[in-house]
Amino acid sequence: MAQLSDDCFAFGGPLMSLDAARDMLASRLVAVTEVERVALDAALDRVLAEDVVAGVSVPPHDNSAVDGYAVRFEDLSAERETVLPIVARVAAGDRPVERDPAGTAVRIFTGAPMPAGYDTVMMQEDCGEREAPDGTRAVVIRPGIKRGANRREAGEDVREDSVILRAGRRLRPQDVGLMAAVGLTGAAVRRPLRVAVVSTGNELEEPGRPLGPGAIYDANRFTLSALVRRMGGLVTDLGILRDDPAELRAALERAAEGHDLIVTTGGVSTGEEDHVKGAVESLGGLHFWRLAIKPGRPVALGQVQGKPFVGLPGNPVAAMVTFFCLARPLIQHLAGETVSEPTLFRVRADFDYRKKEGRREFVRVSLSPGADGELVATKFARDGAGVLSSMVDSDGLVVLPEDVTRLERGGMVSYMPFSEVR
Numbered sequence: 294m295a296q297l298s299d300d301c302f303a304f305g306g307p308l309m310s311l312d313a314a315r316d317m318l319a320s321r322l323v324a325v326t327e328v329e330r331v332a333l334d335a336a337l338d339r340v341l342a343e344d345v346v347a348g349v350s351v352p353p354h355d356n357s358a359v360d361g362y363a364v365r366f367e368d369l370s371a372e373r374e375t376v377l378p379i380v381a382r383v384a385a386g387d388r389p390v391e392r393d394p395a396g397t398a399v400r401i402f403t404g405a406p407m408p409a410g411y412d413t414v415m416m417q418e419d420c421g422e423r424e425a426p427d428g429t430r431a432v433v434i435r436p437g438i439k440r441g442a443n444r445r446e447a448g449e450d451v452r453e454d455s456v457i458l459r460a461g462r463r464l465r466p467q468d469v470g471l472m473a474a475v476g477l478t479g480a481a482v483r484r485p486l487r488v489a490v491v492s493t494g495n496e497l498e499e500p501g502r503p504l505g506p507g508a509i510y511d512a513n514r515f516t517l518s519a520l521v522r523r524m525g526g527l528v529t530d531l532g533i534l535r536d537d538p539a540e541l542r543a544a545l546e547r548a549a550e551g552h553d554l555i556v557t558t559g560g561v562s563t564g565e566e567d568h569v570k571g572a573v574e575s576l577g578g579l580h581f582w583r584l585a586i587k588p589g590r591p592v593a594l595g596q597v598q599g600k601p602f603v604g605l606p607g608n609p610v611a612a613m614v615t616f617f618c619l620a621r622p623l624i625q626h627l628a629g630e631t632v633s634e635p636t637l638f639r640v641r642a643d644f645d646y647r648k649k650e651g652r653r654e655f656v657r658v659s660l661s662p663g664a665d666g667e668l669v670a671t672k673f674a675r676d677g678a679g680v681l682s683s684m685v686d687s688d689g690l691v692v693l694p695e696d697v698t699r700l701e702r703g704g705m706v707s708y709m710p711f712s713e714v715r
């Protein structure tokens with residue numbers, strides 16, 4: 294269970310670095326999801342609960358990589374053509390041929406088991422076949438082939454008893470295929486994390502309803518629910534909660550039942566109308582973090598009746614960026630998934646930028662091809678943490694580290710595509 298004790302980074306205190314926040318999550322959170330078995334056709338995108346060990350080698354037997362002729366390398370002349378009688382034929386799925394290999398060739402096809410004693414396969418395009426006066430056929434081989442050519446060795450893909458997939462991996466199509474390749478029919482996976490998603494704020498209106506004075510439509514609940522689902526979570530949409538202490542308290546208490554995590558958006562800054570923090574505090578414990586990032590400084594973490602709680606800021610871009618930075622690893626820990634660092638790519642910036650030292654900044658950019666095949670990042674024109682269309686019109690985020698204070702146009706920067714955090 295989440296144990297987020299001692300708030301040494303209370304509001305007004307120093308900003309907390311993202312690395313420190315993530316280290317804290319790593320040291321205090323464990324997987325809360327039980328293990329279940331699923332068939333392979335239901336395993337995609339699930340988190341493996343146990344290492345997977347291969348019970349057989351792949352391929353199980355030496356076999357031919359091409360259509361051609363299996364020969365013994367030692368029978369081939371290095372200077373002249375070699376002519377060898379064709380004494381057998383073996384296709385994929387046939388039992389291995391067993392006979393004395395000396396001075397002979399076997400007609401063989403891709404995937405067919407190598408006959409015992411033969412070590413090399415001539416591709417059919419590289420040799421000829423001729424008929425002898427007695428009606429038998431022979432293969433004519435030009436010099437130049439290497440020993441062992443076109444032979445695939447048993448176990449060259451997977452060795453029997455080796456670990457092919459590690460616990461904590463979210464299964465990709467090729468992972469499911471590899472389990473099938475070693476003869477498995479299913480996998481031990483974690484049950485999906487059950488996540489309650491809530492928006493808070495008196496100004497929020499449900500899409501589809503008329504918009505009253507001072508109201509805006511709730512966007513974050515939909516963005517965050519979609520992000521959680523992309524991570525394999527089972528979302529319960531708990532709707533919009535008003536900035537009312539009693540209502541918030543009752544709803545959060547209900548949300549704690551039957552969920553592994555509660556995610557809220559809005560109401561975590563300092564305002565008098567921000568009641569989420571108080572409600573969480575009264576139901577468990579709250580630890581408010583001011584992260585040294587931009588956008589997305591205020592984040593609340595805590596427990597509601599023993600269940601982990603993460604309160605993301607209300608500004609839609611800040612909600613997404615804090616999700617990527619903090620909620621994402623938090624969900625991975627709870628779901629039993631290995632926490633993955635997004636891969637950053639080096640791209641050229643076509644903008645100047647000034648920033649404060651000590652803060653990691655995420656700049657919304659779109660990518661386009663530049664000279665010499667390199668990629669150029671163009672900054673979205675508006676910076677506001679409330680401009681959600683900036684995320685729609687961007688391809689990803691340029692990540693400017695804490696120690697950087699200025700970026701000159703043309704400099705190389707680290708770029709995180711949205712596909713890395715989905």
Ligand SMILES: Nc1nc2c(c(=O)[nH]1)N[C@H]1C(S)=C(S)[C@@H](COP(=O)(O)OP(=O)(O)OC[C@H]3O[C@@H](n4cnc5c(N)ncnc54)[C@H](O)[C@@H]3O)O[C@H]1N2
Binds near residue numbers: 494509562564589
């Ligand atoms: N005095 C201070 N004011 C603010 C600070 C601060 O440090 N001192 N921090 C600012 C920052 S940074 C952010 S981010 C926001 C975070 O505030 P809250 O999490 O309390 O969010 P709200 O005040 O509820 O809303 C902020 C903004 O976002 C809109 N919003 C909220 N929820 C949604 C939603 N579900 N869908 C779309 N838009 C939403 C809301 O209407 C506000 O405009 O606080 C700053 N203030």
Ligand code: MOO
Binds near residue numbers: 587588589590610611
């Ligand atoms: O979290 Mo706030 O968005 O930095 O404006």
